[in-house]
Amino acid sequence: MKAAALGQELIDLFDRGFSLDPLARPGPDEWRRALIRALHNCWVHDCGQAFVADKTTVNCPGCGAAIFILQTVSQLKIQFLPAGPRYGVELKDRVPIVLGRNNMPGLSPVVSGRHLEILPSQGKPLLRHVGRNPTLILQKGQWYQLKEAWVDMPTIAEPIQLRLADHELNIGSN
């Protein structure tokens, strides 16, 4: 493996880890944060090389092929539970994302063609129920019927948990 695959941040940390000056060496928290960030930015190129991408990454460290990493594109990751289909939908400000049978084949007829609308607005999603049967949202361990609500941008660790009629799903984001 080439060192470049680690990404510049980890390379810098390793260098400082072997510094002669003990005070310059990174502490456990700094290692932990950098490693978590690296995991989130880990990619596998078509050639099989795994690497950590950062803003300066323009070539695969394995085969040298030019690569293009869209750092700015954020996605909602929609997963039907317990092991249903997953969807990745690009998040664009003021562009509504509609979930329902129209664009998610395989859902049962109790889910409407257009069931839930997600409107990203300055980093916060507005959820709006537009279906026939209810949408439920889990908040602090309780299911509530959703009409319209602003929610915090979900993460992988803290997804939005919903029921579209009888289908349970999580919405996270990258």
Ligand SMILES: [Zn+2]
């Ligand atoms: Zn490659």
